[in-house]
Amino acid sequence: MSVPDTQVVVVGGGQAGLAAGYYLRRQGLDFVILDAQATPGGAWQHTWNSLHLFSPAAYSALPGRLMPPQVGEEYPDAEHVVSYLRDYEKRYDLPIERPVRVAGVHRDGELLRVQTDSGTWRAQAVISATGTWWRPFLPAVPGRAAFGGEQLHTVEYRNPGDFAGRRVIVVGGGNSGAQIAADLAYDTELTWATQRPPRFLADDIDGRALFDAATARRRALDAGRTDTGGVASLGDIVAVPPVREARDAGLLKASPMFVRLDRDGVVWADGTRAPADVVIWCTGFRPTLSHLAPLGLRGPRGHIPTADTRALAEPRLHLLGYGDWTGPASATLIGVGRPARDAAREIAGLLRA
Incomplete structure (x- = not known):
């Protein structure tokens, strides 16, 4: 089944995909968000019961809408985050199709073809925002x-x-x-x-300080200054x-x-x-990028080489929310907004050129 062409397809409807949608809407672009999950909330709806954010609600918001505080909790729990994300996509009436699993993104002349289990989309640009939760890493320990x-x-x-x-x-x-x-x-x-x-980390350090440290490191590196060490320097x-x-x-x-x-x-x-x-x-994750394999872009450590969020070898593709290599603290709620804004602006410039 084919669906009408669109300007941008966003793959993933978690926090990074929603931030992308917010800024694509502000750019006046036509887009769709394809989410493999049956319900809103991204990976947050699959975490362990006691998980809490590292920052107070006021410092854990996506662009445009503050996260309300959770009664009785300084650091909101995962259920509160899911409720916030559900409200966020409803408030901004983001065009989300779910559940839709993307099998592959392919070049198709001047367009990118996004093949899924629910049909085929063709777009002028794609934002991949699938995160890492779906690809847990297990070390090769003997025995x-x-x-x-x-x-x-x-x-x-x-x-x-x-x-x-x-x-x-x-x-x-x-x-x-x-x-x-x-x-x-x-x-x-x-x-x-x-x-x-x-x-x-010191007991008074939370996600606010981590975001500031990650941002300062990226700015130092971009300016050719000494590496500050970022978050790793704190603990x-x-x-x-x-x-x-x-x-x-x-x-x-x-x-x-x-x-x-x-x-x-x-x-x-x-x-x-x-x-x-x-x-x-508890050994971490790798970026979920198998849907991008048809583009042949993988580089060292499984990453796709990028300039900020844009894939170097495919300017119609942006990667959002995978960690510092796609924007400082971009795998966090508070950190994903800035690279999402920049990606939307760059895509708008590309499509209007």
Whole structure:
């Protein structure tokens, strides 16, 4: 089935796709947002139950509409974010088609052809805003296939009640690892394994400071100045209240990363063993870009080389929301607005040239 041609197709209806839609509308462009999810909210509707933002609501907004505060919570939870995103797309009457799964984006003469399970769109430009949640990364640790217990990734974890009384290994020293370890610290026999000692940010630092640090780093690099280090210079883990409480109670004590698994648990380099029933891999994600494979644009580390959000080898394609390589803090609610605005402006300039 073919549908009418449009100026811009946005692939992904999460926070990055909505920010793109907001600015495409302001540019007066004709566009459609294709979302694989059946309901609004993007990846936020699939996170673990206790997940909270790193910043207060006032500093976690998409362009044009502040996120209202959540009663009784300084840092809103995922359910509140989903409600906000649902309201946002309704308020701006964004043209979203769902559920629509994009199979591939192809060159088609002067247009790009977007093939999906619900038909084919042709557009003058495409914004890819699919994020990373749908492509969890599992490290190649020896013995992983031999482990006789349960293994899951961050994307599959929901709540500590599922693991009460069990011996759990949480792997990963980032925010998800720390938050899930804190979640499990009270009711499980917990081992938290990290590649290096955890680096907690100062307790008064939250997403506002992280956004400022990421922006300052990008500006320094663009100006040819010394790399400021960005967020990494501050630490790895935001001490949100649940993490802070578990840490201060002495329940978040990290062990070095083990070197292998066996049937019964994990083994460290000195031969020390820890029996385990469950291993939870909080080991990050990779960008979800398989739909762009027909364009042949992949570069080092699986990234597509870009100038800001624009693909260097395909000026009709922009990538939004995948992290600093597509705009400072662009994988965050507060950070995605600026690169979305710039992408919409650049597309409008291209189409009107």
